[in-house]
Amino acid sequence: MLHRYPKRVSIIMLVLTALVALFPLWGPALFGARSDFVLEQLTLMLILALFAMSLDLLVGVVGLVSLGHALFFGLGAYTLALASPDFSPASLWWMLPLVMLVSAVVALVVGFLVIRTKGIFFIMTTLAFGQMLYYLVSTSPYTGGTDGVFIMFRPSVAVGDTLLLDMDNPLTFFYFCLGTLIVGYVFLRWLTRSYYGQVLDGIHDNEHRMEALGYATASYKLIAFVIAGVMAAIAGMLAAMQYGFANPAQLGWHTSGEVLMMVILGGMGTIFGPILGAFAFEILLHTYEHLTTHWPILMGITIILAVLILPKGIAGLIIAPPGRDALMKSPLLRWFNRRGQAGSAAVKSSKPAAKSSKPAAQSKEG
Amino acid sequence: MSTAPLLETHGLTRRFGGLIAVNDVDFDVKPGEIHAILGPNGAGKSTLINLLSGEIPPSSGQILYRGKPIQGKKARQIARMGIGRSHQKTNIFPRLNCLQNCQLAARIHMGGVFGSWRSRQQARAVSERALQALETCQLVQRAYTPASDMSYGEQRQLQIAMVLATAPSLMLLDEPMAGMGREETAQVTELLKGLADQYPLVLIEHDMDSVFRLAHRITVMVDGCVLETGPTDQIRRSEKVRDVYLGRHHEEAQA
Numbered sequence: 001m002l003h004r005y006p007k008r009v010s011i012i013m014l015v016l017t018a019l020v021a022l023f024p025l026w027g028p029a030l031f032g033a034r035s036d037f038v039l040e041q042l043t044l045m046l047i048l049a050l051f052a053m054s055l056d057l058l059v060g061v062v063g064l065v066s067l068g069h070a071l072f073f074g075l076g077a078y079t080l081a082l083a084s085p086d087f088s089p090a091s092l093w094w095m096l097p098l099v100m101l102v103s104a105v106v107a108l109v110v111g112f113l114v115i116r117t118k119g120i121f122f123i124m125t126t127l128a129f130g131q132m133l134y135y136l137v138s139t140s141p142y143t144g145g146t147d148g149v150f151i152m153f154r155p156s157v158a159v160g161d162t163l164l165l166d167m168d169n170p171l172t173f174f175y176f177c178l179g180t181l182i183v184g185y186v187f188l189r190w191l192t193r194s195y196y197g198q199v200l201d202g203i204h205d206n207e208h209r210m211e212a213l214g215y216a217t218a219s220y221k222l223i224a225f226v227i228a229g230v231m232a233a234i235a236g237m238l239a240a241m242q243y244g245f246a247n248p249a250q251l252g253w254h255t256s257g258e259v260l261m262m263v264i265l266g267g268m269g270t271i272f273g274p275i276l277g278a279f280a281f282e283i284l285l286h287t288y289e290h291l292t293t294h295w296p297i298l299m300g301i302t303i304i305l306a307v308l309i310l311p312k313g314i315a316g317l318i319i320a321p322p323g324r325d326a327l328m329k330s331p332l333l334r335w336f337n338r339r340g341q342a343g344s345a346a347v348k349s350s351k352p353a354a355k356s357s358k359p360a361a362q363s364k365e366g
Numbered sequence: 367m368s369t370a371p372l373l374e375t376h377g378l379t380r381r382f383g384g385l386i387a388v389n390d391v392d393f394d395v396k397p398g399e400i401h402a403i404l405g406p407n408g409a410g411k412s413t414l415i416n417l418l419s420g421e422i423p424p425s426s427g428q429i430l431y432r433g434k435p436i437q438g439k440k441a442r443q444i445a446r447m448g449i450g451r452s453h454q455k456t457n458i459f460p461r462l463n464c465l466q467n468c469q470l471a472a473r474i475h476m477g478g479v480f481g482s483w484r485s486r487q488q489a490r491a492v493s494e495r496a497l498q499a500l501e502t503c504q505l506v507q508r509a510y511t512p513a514s515d516m517s518y519g520e521q522r523q524l525q526i527a528m529v530l531a532t533a534p535s536l537m538l539l540d541e542p543m544a545g546m547g548r549e550e551t552a553q554v555t556e557l558l559k560g561l562a563d564q565y566p567l568v569l570i571e572h573d574m575d576s577v578f579r580l581a582h583r584i585t586v587m588v589d590g591c592v593l594e595t596g597p598t599d600q601i602r603r604s605e606k607v608r609d610v611y612l613g614r615h616h617e618e619a620q621a
Binding site: 195202 | 419421442445451457459462473475479483489512532
């Protein structure tokens with residue numbers, strides 16, 4: 001059934017979560033001196049996973065392909081950067097609600113305008129809004145232009161004077177991001193399986209019928225747009241905490257495109273898929289960057305192959321591990337297969353001839 | 367039948383550019399009746415249903431539902447008022463199972479998503495009504511089958527079940543038996559006959575046998591205009607209808 005997955009999905013996700021959470025145990029042994037750098041990258045992957053998951057609610061669940069989702073990612077980053085005092089840490093108790101409120105309001109306004117468009121027009125309008133904000137922040141003196149805004153102190157999590165979480169400690173921040181991702185995941189899984197989620201499935205399948213049944217589909221889509229925007233903004237805030245700055249690149253279409261690739265690579269509409277997609281994308285990126293300066297070419301080839309071989313992404317591989325037949329159905333392998341068959345057909349046609357010559361040879365011997 | 371009509375139209379007209387798809391149509395449905403619309407392809411039957419259900423706005427004319435004008439209202443508003451419709455093309459949610467298809471239909475008429483979220487009773491009532499609709503359409507054993515995995519005939523039946531799940535006070539069915547086999551057609555005809563007691567029905571159908579068996583009244587449309595409207599027997603005997611519609615059919619059959 002839709003949004004219900006075989007048990008191995010939970011098992012795999014739990015094992016992976018444990019593996020990531022236990023990084024301090026195995027990381028230093030495996031990476032040695034580079035372990036700190038790897039932890040930083042791992043933290044970033046957790047943040048990007050949250051970002052990709054939020055986009056999946058739009059792209060995979062509702063069927064709205066947004067090419068401007070980085071707008072909210074960058075909005076979260078800039079909200080934190082601009083609202084933080086210069087010489088003391090801000091309080092996360094204030095920053096988190098502020099980021100959520102600002103992004104919700106912006107998502108409501110942008111969503112109200114774009115939600116009525118469909119297909120390619122939705123892609124173009126979301127792209128346009130993303131680029132508008134991009135030019136706004138990269139040219140405005142208040143937002144530091146193309147340099148962006150630095151965040152001198154990470155927001156603190158304190159009650160009174162006691163520091164609950166020391167965000168400047170990379171390991172604490174790493175666990176904070178992991179916790180946020182888990183909360184986000186549980187929330188989205190619950191949402192997609194709720195009555196509201198059923199309405200989103202209905203809109204994905206047949207919006208026209210939903211209207212004819214009496215649903216005001218635009219409102220339901222708008223709610224999803226706002227939820228996705230707020231989650232992306234939280235991810236953006238975490239990214240800004242991680243980097244120590246907010247930068248226009250965080251909200252450009254490039255970022256929107258990359259996160260869309262993570263969703264596609266991971267498996268659209270599955271929520272857990274895009275988490276895996278974000279990790280896979282980043283790991284591939286690091287590997288390729290290591291290999292060659294022309295890594296975008298390798299990345300492009302990988303994405304194309306992934307789409308051809310795994311149309312349902314990594315998640316599809318886990319939900320329904322392909323048998324031989326399913327493998328042969330993928331377009332690329334079908335192509336190989338056809339070529340193979342053409343070859344074997346040639347072999348087959350030559351075989352009977354060989355067989356028929358045998359008895360003749362035997363008879364000669366006899 | 368001297369009761370006030372549930373739904374009536376006066377001078378209903380719809381133009382598409384130069385084409386007048388529905389031309390000055392007066393039409394009405396009374397409580398408890400099956401009113402069938404007959405006519406050759408392109409007569410404007412589907413356009414008429416689309417006008418009644420609010421999917422397209424009329425160019426001119428009036429639609430009254432329970433005596434109040436509803437022309438210009440959106441499709442979803444009209445659906446919420448109790449006019450349920452099915453489409454000529456199969457129009458379901460393929461990835462959802464039959465029960466979920468019907469639950470979606472029922473829920474919006476029973477307090478919506480947030481009502482079901484707040485109250486367990488509400489959620490149970492939605493499921494019960496959805497199951498009832500499936501039972502009426504003999505699809506209970508398919509409740510947990512994804513709609514896309516069912517046969518074409520079953521999908522058509524699911525469409526009717528979804529309309530039923532909205533507990534409509536008037537049903538508009540656009541060719542519910544289109545593309546069905548003889549046996550399935552007979553089955554659905556029986557089903558609709560059973561429903562007629564509870565739900566007034568506007569029915570577009572090409573299958574003559576079914577129409578003459580089911581309908582209390584028939585309106586025959588040609589080129590967007592009403593050719594004749596009246597009780598089934600009157601239409602069956604009508605010279606005018608035979609000439610324009612049935613007659614052509616018979617000649618072809620004899621040739």
